[in-house]
Amino acid sequence: MHTHDMENHDNLYADEVAMVAGETRAxxxxxxxxxxxxxxxxxxxxxxxxxxx
Numbered sequence: 001m002h003t004h005d006m007e008n009h010d011n012l013y014a015d016e017v018a019m020v021a022g023e024t025r026a027x028x029x030x031x032x033x034x035x036x037x038x039x040x041x042x043x044x045x046x047x048x049x050x051x052x053x
Contacts, residue, residue, distance in 0.1 A: 020028075 023031075
């Protein structure tokens with residue numbers, strides 16, 4: 001089955017607002033970076049733990 005999405009996605013994230021009042025885009029990017037880094041570290045440690053056991 002093939003479907004077509006007719007919505008315009010060129011400017012998909014243009015209307016996003018900060019989730020925390022007063023948070024700048026730079027702060028949001030930094031928070032996202034650290035969140036991804038922590039998740040990556042957790043996955044790495046889980047993989048190491050599973051390979052040892």
